[in-house]
Amino acid sequence: MRIKKQGIIIVLLGILTVNCIDELEEAQSNYLNYNTKINLELPFNGEWLIAHGGRNLSENHHASVREQRFAIDAFQKINGSSYLGDGKDNEDYYCFGKPLFAPGNGIVILVENTVIDNTPGELNPNQLAGNYVVINHQNDEYSFIAHFKQGSIIVNVGDQVVKGQKLGETGNSGNSTEPHLHYHMQTTKNLHNGEGLPAQFLNYYANDVLIERGEPIKNQIVKKK
Secondary structure, X not given: OOEEOHHHEEEEOOEEEOOXXXXXXXXXXXXXXXXXXXXXXXXXXXXXXXXXXXXXXXXXXXXXXXXXXXXXXXXXXXXXXXXXOOOOOHHHEOOOOOEEEOOOOEEEEEEEOOOOEOOOOOOOOOOOOOEEEEEEOOOOOEEEEEEEOOOOOOOOOOOEEOOOOEEEEEOOEOOOOOOOEEEEEEOOOOOOOOOEEOOOEEEEEEOOEEEEEEOOOOOOEEEEO
16 A cells, blocks of 8 residues: 555555654554564565565554554566556556465455455545455464455455465455555454564565565565575
8 A cells, every 4th residue: 555645644454544654653562573483475476566564664654553563565566667558447557466375374264355446546445455365374373465356365264275375366455546465464363453463474585685584675576486
């Protein structure tokens, strides 16, 4: 999701606020030194740009939200643009319809698959996460993958999924201005009641440098090893 500075509106998964960005503070966290227990891999193929990611507000507007303290937003960008043509249709965007995968082994515990994709530039504040999948990795680690394309999710509640298994396709549903992926991990299955956890992914490239274990940050181009 993107920060819209005109009118100083900051759009987050689960939050819509008109506070000035300078008034926001990084959420307190009991998990700054947390090491992810589940083995995670990036939930997409190919090269993606991290639009928001990191541990401070200058890198990541999610850092002000307790549950999404360490979240990332990602999309694809080619030759300086995230879309072909005029960008008025979701199909213009490089990542729209691209497959998304389970970042780690677990059990699917929540699914929403019926939310209509937005017209680019518009928002759906009534269904903030849009279409989403929540995976319970055990050990109080829950992955939230949001903004799937309507009707594209192919897993159901109760399914046991393995790392790398296809979940659905990238969309533009919910509080989203253009097609992209939102991902975060937290301590509970309730989006608005838990604490965000650092999500350390294994064996990926960030700006062509191999990262054996790390957390993607803003403006990095990342891909699986």
